[in-house]
Amino acid sequence: MKILSAKQIYEADRATIKSQAISSTELMERAAFACYEWIIKRFPDRSRLFHVCCGMGNNGGDGLVVSRLLLENGFRVHTHLINFSEHRSDDFKVNLDRLIEMKALVTEVSGVADFPTIEHGDLVIDAIFGIGLKRSPSGFTKKLIQRINNSKAGIISLDFPSGLFSASTVTDKEAVIRANHTLTFQVPKLAFLLPDNQEYVKEWQVLDIGLDKDYLNSADCLYHGSDLELNKGFYKVRKKFSHKGSFGHSLLIGGSFGKIGAMVLASRAALKAGSGLVSTYIPKCGYTAMQSTNPEVMVEVDDENYIQYFNFKTNPTAIGLGPGLGTHLKTKKGFVDFFSNCKAPMVIDADGLNIIAEFSDLSELIPENTILTPHPKEFERLVGKWHDDYAKLDKLLAYSQQHNCVVVLKGAYTAIAHQGKVWFNMSGNPALATAGSGDVLTGIITALLSQGYTSLEASLLGVYIHGRTADLAVEENESIESFSATDAIDYLGRVYKEFV
Numbered sequence: 201m202k203i204l205s206a207k208q209i210y211e212a213d214r215a216t217i218k219s220q221a222i223s224s225t226e227l228m229e230r231a232a233f234a235c236y237e238w239i240i241k242r243f244p245d246r247s248r249l250f251h252v253c254c255g256m257g258n259n260g261g262d263g264l265v266v267s268r269l270l271l272e273n274g275f276r277v278h279t280h281l282i283n284f285s286e287h288r289s290d291d292f293k294v295n296l297d298r299l300i301e302m303k304a305l306v307t308e309v310s311g312v313a314d315f316p317t318i319e320h321g322d323l324v325i326d327a328i329f330g331i332g333l334k335r336s337p338s339g340f341t342k343k344l345i346q347r348i349n350n351s352k353a354g355i356i357s358l359d360f361p362s363g364l365f366s367a368s369t370v371t372d373k374e375a376v377i378r379a380n381h382t383l384t385f386q387v388p389k390l391a392f393l394l395p396d397n398q399e400y401v402k403e404w405q406v407l408d409i410g411l412d413k414d415y416l417n418s419a420d421c422l423y424h425g426s427d428l429e430l431n432k433g434f435y436k437v438r439k440k441f442s443h444k445g446s447f448g449h450s451l452l453i454g455g456s457f458g459k460i461g462a463m464v465l466a467s468r469a470a471l472k473a474g475s476g477l478v479s480t481y482i483p484k485c486g487y488t489a490m491q492s493t494n495p496e497v498m499v500e501v502d503d504e505n506y507i508q509y510f511n512f513k514t515n516p517t518a519i520g521l522g523p524g525l526g527t528h529l530k531t532k533k534g535f536v537d538f539f540s541n542c543k544a545p546m547v548i549d550a551d552g553l554n555i556i557a558e559f560s561d562l563s564e565l566i567p568e569n570t571i572l573t574p575h576p577k578e579f580e581r582l583v584g585k586w587h588d589d590y591a592k593l594d595k596l597l598a599y600s601q602q603h604n605c606v607v608v609l610k611g612a613y614t615a616i617a618h619q620g621k622v623w624f625n626m627s628g629n630p631a632l633a634t635a636g637s638g639d640v641l642t643g644i645i646t647a648l649l650s651q652g653y654t655s656l657e658a659s660l661l662g663v664y665i666h667g668r669t670a671d672l673a674v675e676e677n678e679s680i681e682s683f684s685a686t687d688a689i690d691y692l693g694r695v696y697k698e699f700v
């Protein structure tokens with residue numbers, strides 16, 4: 201799943217018009233029809249009033265077509281032309297004429313006095329600006345956006361919430377539509393995946409408008425989505441004659457007094473994610489807890505209450521390092537020596553990351569293709585503060601390239617960066633914001649590395665699977681509040697079944 205830039209979307213539109221020998225008006229009709237179908241399926245009540253607010257460009261043109269389709273099918277519609285510019289796009293003009301021929305209710309909005317009265321229960325279709333926005337809306341257009349946002353009506357944005365920029369941060373927060381639903385064309389937009397924009401983009405839906413496949417396949421994108429289709433592409437089906445040795449030996453290193461649970465969760469997750477063997481290396485105080493809760497997992501121990509020696513005997517295929525590790529001075533010292541000489545592929549999480557951040561030279565020693573799984577605070581410790589989401593993405597790309605590693609920046613739409621590209625994970629929901637969730641993710645990714653997936657594949661698949669456990673659990677027995685890290689582990693089997 202590619203995430204095209206605005207420039208690429210215009211190119212894809214042009215390629216489609218050429219290869220399918222259609223007019224831009226026909227493409228607009230197709231796009232607006234897809235919106236219309238979605239809208240009436242979701243809001244079939246014909247007594248409801250639709251306020252369709254149309255700008256003067258092609259996004260406005262989409263709105264005009266939606267107005268016509270709603271009217272033709274017996275819905276109540278009031279179309280408002282938001283007169284912010286003398287210039288009107290050609291397809292806007294064609295579709296305005298068509299609407300006027302129908303004797304539709306169309307009024308011009310050129311100032312506050314022309315604003316619609318929007319009642320509770322009405323629906324606003326926002327077609328004021330799409331991806332062509334150049335600067336924050338101002339004057340009466342901004343005031344109208346505020347009026348719409350303050351109404352009690354539901355808001356459906358066509359393609360893009362008006363006022364949101366496609367490749368830079370919002371400058372005037374009061375001049376952006378806060379949409380309940382955004383119906384976007386063909387591909388997800390980067391702006392929808394960034395936490396700074398969460399107030400403007402709530403639910404969003406990609407509508408297929410049949411853009412040129414050759415263009416889409418060949419477009420070189422910086423940003424991608426990671427979905428079931430992508431992950432199925434490299435998922436390895438197990439062979440009949442395979443044995444436990446075929447699936448590697450994961451070693452989880454971590455734990456400290458009071459934080460043994462992190463290692464119980466990580467090692468259990470590694471087991472259930474398919475690692476042939478799983479060992480843990482923990483402080484002595486965790487021995488009984490580990491052996492009694494995870495009988496399949498082998499245990500080696502270090503010092504009494506924290507790890508400092510890192511002198512395990514296990515010869516692992518992959519290492520997951522950091523859950524519950526703590527930052528005792530002796531742990532830090534042991535970590536620095538161990539880390540610099542480690543040859544096995546590694547996933548580094550939690551205090552492992554904090555130690556790397558504390559000793560900045562350590563970043564230079566990160567072995568090639570190591571996977572780092574920071575949450576935003578841990579990432580900030582590694583790279584310093586950023587001023588907005590776009591700057592954060594720049595830092596993410598730069599850090600992963602500079603250190604030739606995979607960085608899994610956790611959050612809604614976890615961003616996975618490797619060799620100059622970023623993949624946004626499309627599974628998961630807020631249920632995952634729960635204690636131990638990151639430990640489970642570390643266990644899953646380590647298990648996938650052990651099974652022979654590359655660092656990038658293990659990160660993409662691990663994050664996708666992890667998110668999907670929460671999606672399935674919430675669909676079935678759990679709620680966002682009740683879901684726990686243990687549930688994530690319990691749902692791994694169900695998620696794997698979706699791959700075969």
Ligand SMILES: NC(=O)C1=CN([C@@H]2O[C@H](COP(=O)(O)OP(=O)(O)OC[C@H]3O[C@@H](n4cnc5c(N)ncnc54)[C@H](O)[C@@H]3O)[C@@H](O)[C@H]2O)[C@@H](O)CC1
Pocket residue numbers: 210213214224227228231255256257258259260261262284285289328329330331332333334335336337338358359360385
């Ligand atoms: N290009 C195509 O073939 C298709 C385009 N489609 C629609 O077209 C949209 C893009 O259309 P446009 O490129 O016409 O642009 P928009 O409709 O997003 O913007 C309208 C115009 O407003 C002007 N403008 C930008 N910021 C302004 C501001 N702050 N104040 C006043 N004027 C401002 C711009 O010059 C722009 O031309 C997409 O988002 C999508 O909705 C769809 O119909 C699908 C097909």
Ligand SMILES: [K+]
Pocket residue numbers: 259326327328329330357358359360361362
């Ligand atoms: K819009």
